[in-house]
Amino acid sequence: MSTYSHELQVAQLAVQRAIILTKRVFHEKAKGTVSKSDASPVTIGDFGAQALIIAALKHNFPQDEIVGEEDADDLRSNAALRDQIWDLVKDTSLADSKAEQTLGGPIKSVEAMLDTIDLGNSSGGAKGRIWALDPIDGTKGFLRGGQYAVCLALIVDGEVTVGVLGCPNLPVSDTAKIDASIGADQNDDEGKGVLFSAVLGCGATSRPLSTGGLTPSQPISMAPISDITQATFCESVEAGHSAHDDQAAIAQKLGITKQSVRMDSQAKYASIARGAGDLYLRLPVSETYQEKIWDHAAGVVIVGEAGGVVTDAWGKKLDFSLGRTLSSNKGVVAAPKSIYPQIAKVVVEVLSSK
């Protein structure tokens, strides 16, 4: 077995199992949404997926730390919400019994579920093995019926080493370039659901999601691009998460004529890694906001292994060793190696002229 193959296998199966749960919630009208202290939304899907994934990690790697986005505080004071989540969690398992066994089987009780969710409370850091978990990335997209991703990465001594992104609403077929329709109204499951993975130094792959064991994978790589004016660039749907105006100015300076493709979540990283789009721009909207490690860890290693470069808006490598946030970075730029220098230069020009 090659290095990290067990970690990769567990991470892929854990994400795949969690997506069985998130898809059930996605297709329901009432998603059990509560508002967090920063006014952002969280749903029963986020809590349930975090419980299932942490349970699988703790079963296989009891010593590892976990930085998970959610905690169980709201559930300890809200019995109705807690019971709704438990109903989903206790009934979610992989259809392949060997795969389910690998993950340690079901969580034993509602109390164990709450404690498991709270195991995502690591403060992160530069030493040892730390998993970064975003149980639903793009919660606003999830609520809107758009793209979302279940994201898991292993950080070893501050370096992202394994990354897995489950994207239930991306098309299995990677032949088509993405367009504006990818961002919205994904209510039909037909031909959708992709699991992306990478191990540092070993390349990136994709495979169709399943509800049992892992399906065969294929290598992925970014699209070769010589003429930057033909590039497709991706950005968030939410104007509150990245600066649409700065991104439009950068695209214009680069001579990009195509409309940007707006989609929620790390599905943007996945889409450029498989060559369905070319660039991902995430310019900061606020001086004070610090990007969260779970919003980027998996995407960064997948894009890197697919032949891309990911830095912050000033060309600095993203530093995952500083805790739960990327406190020394601002914004994100992701692009194929060949055109990255051209883009980085224009990003700095646009930011400096403000």
Ligand SMILES: Nc1ncnc2c1ncn2[C@@H]1O[C@H](COP(=O)(O)O)[C@@H](OP(=O)(O)O)[C@H]1O
């Ligand atoms: N002001 C801000 N700037 C950048 N990112 C923000 C932000 N406020 C929230 N976010 C993050 O943006 C993520 C979604 O990114 P995107 O816009 O690419 O879909 C959210 O993840 P969650 O949905 O997991 O909470 C959240 O962590």
Ligand SMILES: [Mg+2]
């Ligand atoms: Mg959130």
Ligand SMILES: [Mg+2]
């Ligand atoms: Mg997120």
Ligand SMILES: [Mg+2]
């Ligand atoms: Mg999230």
